[in-house]
Amino acid sequence: MTPAGLCATCRHANQVTSAKRSTFVRCGLSVTDPRFPKYPRLPVSRCEGFEPPTGAAAPQGHQT
Ligand code: SF4
Numbered sequence: 001m002t003p004a005g006l007c008a009t010c011r012h013a014n015q016v017t018s019a020k021r022s023t024f025v026r027c028g029l030s031v032t033d034p035r036f037p038k039y040p041r042l043p044v045s046r047c048e049g050f051e052p053p054t055g056a057a058a059p060q061g062h063q064t
Pocket of ligand 1: 006007010011012013014025026027028029036040044047048049050051
C-alpha cells in the first residue's frame, strides 16, 4: 500500500507537499461533507467517500 493508502487513488484527494517536503492529502469531500477530515490521517485504509478517478482506464494526460 502507498503511504497515503486509499487517498492515493481517490478522485477527491489533493496531494499537498509542505515546505519541509512532507506529503499529505487534502480531502476534497471535506468541503461539502463534515464526516471527512480536511487532512485525513494517512494511510487511509477504509473510507466511505473513496471513489476511483474518473476515466481511470484512460491514460492521465495534461488538460489545458
Ligand atoms: S474521500 Fe476518503 S479516500 Fe478520498 S481523499 Fe477523502 S479521505 Fe481520502
